[in-house]
Amino acid sequence: MHIDAVPNRTSRPTYLLRESYRIGKKVRKRTLANLSGLADEQIEAIRAVLAGVAMRPVEELFEVVRSRSHGAVQAVRVAMQRLGFEGLI
DSSP states (O other): OEEEEEOOSSSOOEEEEEEEEEETTEEEEEEEEEOTTSOHHHHHHHHHHHHTOOOOOHHHHOOOOOOOOOHHHHHHHHHHHHHTGGGTO
């Protein structure tokens, strides 16, 4: 599988996810998906995955420095909604 960029004269190129296969001695291409609606970064990420580049989870790329709890505030908000307090505010 590979990504083909098909140039257009008046707009940005069309990006197609394609698969190559053979029928006898002829090489054919089968279009699997049109990727033109995706952002350039997403297309490059798909290209990297198809090339076999190892991707790392987001959790490994960032370090959590501090997280604030919000459970108590959420519980009070849900209780107020159930009791009908949102109409009083």
